[in-house]
Amino acid sequence: MKRVLLFFLLFTISKYAYSQQLLSGSYKDKELQLVLSDIESKTDIIFSYSKELIGSMKITLNYKEVTIDELVKVISYETGLQLEQLSSQQIIITQNKQICGRIYDAETKEPLTLATVISSTEQAVTTDSTGYFSFESTSSTDVSLRVKYIGYGDQTISIPLGARCRDIYLDPSPESLDEVIILGYVTTGIDKYEDGSVSIDTDKLGILPGLVTPDIAQSIQLIPGITSLDESATGIQIRGGAPDQNLIFLDNIKLYNTGYFYGMFSAFNPYATQKAKIFKSGASPAYGDRVAGVIDISTGNEIPKKAQGGFGIDGLSVDGFFKAPVSDKVAVYLFARRSYADVWKSPTYDGYATKIFKNSGVVTNANNEVIEIISDDEFDINTSSNSFYYHDINAKVLVKPSDTDQIAISGLLTRNRLDFSFENGGEIRDDDLLTQNKGLSVHWRKQGSDLWRHDLKAYFSEYTSDYLNVEIVDNMLEESNTRNNEISDFGIDYNLTHYFPNGHIAAVGYQYTNADVLINIAKSEPLEPDNLEDNFESKEQKLNTSHALYAEYKHSFGNSGLLSIGIRGVQYSSLGQFYGEPRLNLEYPLSQAVRLKASAERRYQPISQLVEFNQTELRLENNLWTLSDDEQFPILSSTQFSAGLLVDYNGWTIDTDSYFKKINGLTSYTNGFSNPIIELSEGTSDILGVDILIKKKIENYRIWAGYTYNDIVYQFDALRSDAFPGNNDITHNFRISNTYQLNNWQFSLGWSYRTGEPLTPIASYDSNTAFATFGDVNSSRLEDFHRLDVSIIYDFNFSKEGKWRGRFGLSVLNLYDRKIPLSMIYRAEDEGEGGIELKQVVQRHSLGITPNAVFRVFF
Incomplete structure (x- = not known):
């Protein structure tokens, strides 16, 4: 027993002495293997390692009177290798995965x-x-x-x-x-x-x-x-x-x-x-x-070092882009795209066309009994014809005349055209729709010094929507409907930003806008020119100029927190009033993993879209922009408060937000109620919501789920004496998505679900007279919506150098082909004491199974 205790005591003393042994040495750009051998000769230490790991690695050391433990840390720091002591005499050297x-x-x-x-x-x-x-x-x-x-x-x-x-x-x-x-x-x-x-x-x-x-x-x-x-x-x-x-x-x-x-x-x-x-x-x-x-x-603000671009084709269009430096201070961007459905209708296009042009389906009353609606639109997607195309062009010039100046000039043109027609028993109906955007902008940024920055922006935007519907019976023009909406918008914005020490920033700015809005709606029945009710033209043009001053203070905390306080004051000529818009935003980390978020704001909107059902046969793109006038169309105002927590830890992200928003100035014409006969009335909306995101990343696999709860309540006294669900009151909205990357392959699968849209039910319907009565506004709901989507992408190189790269992808929307009505619109006429004649129920359906494919080349 005494021998055992003596051995243990000697071992402890020797180990302590070993750890306290002081070493000195100096090596300059010497092979690590030789340095380790020299240390082994001066101590009892044995280093175990792979020669392939050490290779020809060299090291420079200069140490004096340090312990072995201290020397090991120095070697690890200088080489990036991991040195682990297995026993009093053996140290193993392995690949270090620590980044520092x-x-x-x-x-x-x-x-x-x-x-x-x-x-x-x-x-x-x-x-x-x-x-x-x-x-x-x-x-x-x-x-x-x-x-x-x-x-x-x-x-x-x-x-x-x-x-x-x-x-x-x-x-x-x-x-x-x-x-x-x-x-x-x-x-x-x-x-x-x-x-x-x-x-x-x-x-x-x-x-x-x-x-x-x-x-x-x-x-x-x-x-x-x-x-x-x-x-x-x-x-x-x-x-x-x-x-x-x-x-x-x-x-x-x-x-x-x-x-x-x-x-x-x-x-x-x-x-x-x-x-x-x-x-x-x-x-x-x-x-x-x-x-x-x-x-x-x-579209980007960097001058590329060399020319780059790409082109490709998918199930809807062909496109290409090109970015190139003209010099080290000038670059040009060019992007172009065009659809080809007017030449060949792909399965992708057919899936969308079926959704767009199929406007009929099973109609039930409030008791879920099927009723037959006599429709004056008996066309069918299979017996109709359509021609559709779109194209867009974007261009940009970037100029950096000095280290402190940058000028960007951008232009865009988008054009969308659709011709749709069908023939039924000698009757021809034809729809022609054209929408387009034109725009130009200039942005000059100057970094005056390390403390000042100037931004001057100017833009011009033009939007046009032209719709024409004609009905021809026995080769005679029976009826024509036109609808035209045009907007010309010009604006200037100047911003001055000052940077104070320790993350304090202040900015002030001025904005001027000039918006000219035209609405023209006309109906003509050439065979009955004296019928004033069916021959009319309504043309209205409004102009609004605005002057806005704004100021903002930001404080960026050293721990990535932010406090932003702002105020915006604006005067609109079409309303003749001045409006104040305070803003507050806070993001503050409670710890490295948890952040607190809060915001509050007041905002106004002087232009809105009214939903016009009667003068368009397709009744899908039926929104017309109009300016607020404080009479028929009041200015919209919104007050919103939100707060939440953000957790980001160990690959998990959990983001929660709760919010309350109140919107005033809504009208029955700007919200598109499905009610068949409705007068202009004003109302409000209260929105209570919660947004939740949960995400987890495990190496090359990601899964995330998003959920939104909304309680949207309308108050329109002219429609209902009590509050009722808003048109867009989708109580539950859930989506779960998965992505996985394996070498050059990417896979994704996602499922989405949401509550059905509110609906005003048909209380009763007489199939002989086509007269109907209706239940309370938005007192029913459509079916809940859900679908499953999948996509696969493969990336590859055309050459070893990788200068030319390729991509091939496949996707399918609504994999299990579930199709339901997403919304319903009633077309009707008030026949006075006779009642309301229901002419048509327009149903907008969900997409069926819709495939798509893409092939792209990058250089």
Whole structure:
């Protein structure tokens, strides 16, 4: 026993002595293998390692009177290798997966505390008081790091796995304002910013369910609180707001129409829209004239180092783009796209056409009994003909005459044309619709010094919608209907921003706009020219000029928090009044993983869309823009409050938002009630909602689920004495999506579900007289909607150098082919004491199974 105790005592003393042994040495650019052998000769230590791991690695060391433990740490830091002590004498050397470094100010060389480091594997850490950071990499290859700090320019570096710790120096930059707080908020290319906005970068956008091209309008519908009730690209509703209540810019050009083919396809060329910033609430006071969301799209602002471009074809259109530097200070962008349905109708087009032109179906009354409606529109999709095409062109010139100046000139043209006709028993009906946008903008930015920035923007936007319907019986023109809506909009915006020390920013600005709006509706019956009721023309032209002053104060905290306080004051000539719009937005981290969010705002809208049912036969794209006049069409006002928590930890993202919004100034003409006979009346909307996003990333697999609860209540005393569900009251909206990447393959599967749209039921119907009575407004609902979407993409190179790259993709919308009515509209005439004659029930159905394919080439 004594021998055992003696052995244990000697072992403990020797181990302590070993750990306290002091060593000195100096090696300059010497092979690591030789350095380790020299250390072994001076100690009892044995280093175990693979010669392939060490290779010809060299090291420079200069140490004096350090312990073995301290020396091991130095070697690990200098080589990037992991040295692990297995016993008192053996140290094993392996590949180190730890990424580490220190962040410094490039000018003062002072360490930067709480700088954010985000890896390409979406791991995020912050630096300590010495500027040091470290994390264990989950990647088996090189790691890309993005380093961010308030008031400094971002820096991206690539670190080989196992490399030594790096010293990283950031340059001060007052323009570095927009801080990403979650990279890959939903999926790659969709990021969350500290000002509450969500950004979509199409260059980085990963695969999405049912999509094979990076469509902005469809992509943003993955974000909770944003949806489309009719599956369209343009019917976007943000937190219960109508589509016309969203402010949409493309390169600072204000847009009034953003879709083709009755809004089913986006008017944004997917490869022209490089980046989009979306605000659901809490937008800067620089944004005005709308009461719902903001979608600010840019085609890019960088001068490429070399020419780049691409072209492709999908189930709807062909497109191409080209970006090239003219010099190191000038670049040109060009984007073009055209559909080919007028030449060949693909299965993709047929799926959308069936949805658009099939307006009939089973009709039931309030007791769910099937009733037969005598319709004066007996056309069928299978017996009709249609010719449809669209094209768009975007161009941009970028000029950087100096290091402090940048000038961008952008132009766009979109054109959508549809001819639809059918013949039935000698009767011919023909519809012709043309919609187009034209726009031009100039943006000059000058960085006056490190403290000042000037932005001067000017734009011109023109929107035209022309509709003509004719009815021909026995080769005689029996009736014609025309509807024309034109908008000419010109605006100027000047903004001055000052940067104070320690993250304080102040901005002031002035905006001038001039909007000229024309509405022309006419009906003619040449065979009965004396019938004044059926021969009329209504033409109205309104002009509105506005002057707006705005100011904003921002404070960016060093821990990536933000406080923004703003005020906007605007005067509208068409209303003759001045309106104030306060704004407040707060994002504050309670810890590294949890953030608090809150916002409050007041906003006004002087232009809206009225929904016109009677003078169009297709009754799908039936919205006409009109200016508020404080008589028939009051100005819209919105007050919104929101608060929530954002948790981002260990690959999990949980984002919750609760909000309340009140909208005043709604009218029965601007909300499109399905009621057959309705007089002009004014009402309000109260919106209570909750948005929830849950996302998890596991290596190359992502799964996310979004849920929105909405309680939208209308109060229209002329329609109902009590409150009732709003037209867009979708109580529950749920979506779950999955994506997986395997080498060059990407896979995505997504399922969506939502509550059916409110409906005014038919209480009774007499099939002999076609007279009907109706229940309470929006007292019933349509079927709940759900569908399953899938997509697959394969990327490849045409050559080893990778200068020419290719992409092939397949997608299917509504994989199990479930088709239901999404909305119903009643067409009727008031026959006085005889009652209401119901002429037609227009049903808008969901898409059936709709495939799509894409082939693209990039260079």
